[in-house]
Amino acid sequence: MSNTPIKSIKPLGFPWQTQDPFLFCVYHEDHYPKGNDVMGPAASLAGRNIGQDFAPNQSWRMYHGEQVPGFPAHPHRGFETVTIVTKGLVDHSDSLGAAGRFGFGDVQWMTAGKGVQHCEMFPLLYNDKENPLELFQIWLNLPKAKKLTAPHFAMLWADAIPTYVNKDLKGKATHVSVIAGKIGTTHAPAPAPDSWAANEKNEVAIWTIKMEAGASWSLPNASANVNRSLYFYAGASLKIADKIFSTHQAVELHADQEVILENGNTESYLLLLQGNPINEPVVQHGPFVMNTQAEIQQAMQEYRQTEFGGWPWPSFEHVHPREKTRFAKYPDGKEEIKN
Numbered sequence: 001m002s003n004t005p006i007k008s009i010k011p012l013g014f015p016w017q018t019q020d021p022f023l024f025c026v027y028h029e030d031h032y033p034k035g036n037d038v039m040g041p042a043a044s045l046a047g048r049n050i051g052q053d054f055a056p057n058q059s060w061r062m063y064h065g066e067q068v069p070g071f072p073a074h075p076h077r078g079f080e081t082v083t084i085v086t087k088g089l090v091d092h093s094d095s096l097g098a099a100g101r102f103g104f105g106d107v108q109w110m111t112a113g114k115g116v117q118h119c120e121m122f123p124l125l126y127n128d129k130e131n132p133l134e135l136f137q138i139w140l141n142l143p144k145a146k147k148l149t150a151p152h153f154a155m156l157w158a159d160a161i162p163t164y165v166n167k168d169l170k171g172k173a174t175h176v177s178v179i180a181g182k183i184g185t186t187h188a189p190a191p192a193p194d195s196w197a198a199n200e201k202n203e204v205a206i207w208t209i210k211m212e213a214g215a216s217w218s219l220p221n222a223s224a225n226v227n228r229s230l231y232f233y234a235g236a237s238l239k240i241a242d243k244i245f246s247t248h249q250a251v252e253l254h255a256d257q258e259v260i261l262e263n264g265n266t267e268s269y270l271l272l273l274q275g276n277p278i279n280e281p282v283v284q285h286g287p288f289v290m291n292t293q294a295e296i297q298q299a300m301q302e303y304r305q306t307e308f309g310g311w312p313w314p315s316f317e318h319v320h321p322r323e324k325t326r327f328a329k330y331p332d333g334k335e336e337i338k339n
Helices: 293-309
Strands: 006-011 022-032 072-074 079-087 089-094 099-103 108-112 116-123 131-141 152-156 163-167 173-180 205-211 215-217 227-232 238-240 243-245 249-254 260-264 268-277 282-283 288-290 327-329 335-337
Touching: 022 227, 022 268, 079 089, 079 099, 079 173, 079 205, 079 335, 089 108, 099 108, 099 288, 116 293, 131 268, 205 260, 243 335, 282 293, 288 293
Parallel strands: none
Antiparallel strands: 006 249, 022 131, 072 116, 079 108, 079 131, 089 099, 089 116, 099 327, 108 152, 163 173, 173 205, 205 268, 215 260, 227 249, 227 268, 238 243, 238 260, 282 288, 327 335
């Protein structure tokens, strides 16, 4: 057994580095200004690389959007996207006819499977105040047996995601949103049916963690073969397994060893990703993730021929009307409305 539960330490780049079964994790924090008439920023776009605006030195970015920030229609195949929105709103539209507006703690779980197109735009609804946005998008791989499964779209609304609360001996609290997996008797909502996370034996966990100043918490152990990554992304300082972190970093851990988190003198925020590795070849070409180069070629050919169902919306940067509240419309026509 290692004398430290820390396997490795990595900087938080863009995107964040992940371990199998995860492919990718990106963190967006944008301090968007007031919105204009089309729900874009009521501010000059001069000097920005419109359509490819990722400048890290700016307080907000347009990404691939031209009028509204976000990611216009693009395809996926062979994996799942889990999108956690803690601040602001995301407008989703896809080639299945599904749509939604979600945020403020909501999570969208989409199994791309054999192929789907979607757009993810960040509408700036408020024209009388700023529109801050914070989100994570996590790519969770699918095993070969499920790569070409039927696409699936689900919303995990904020009020359905359980929070595990630990109070330490000093009464300081750690709050954990359990998006996938479980902590004790606190179980996440059911994941997508064909997900690697759907089998509890895979020990997939996706948790967002908020620690009060001065709080301490011992991470629950998992099996030795589980890959576990902890991302310290906000806060002044944090001690992880007796090592003090004063800059934001990714820490890979031995999942079967005790790890005590001891927070510094401000609130700290972390993301935990873990799971048994799939242990299959990964061949990626942009938004397609398969097991062989031949399967990537097939994916590209099928997308050229079918566009994975085409695009049923009037714009590749489709946003929903300003007055719409949070909602989800599913491919079968069923609709959920949230206030």
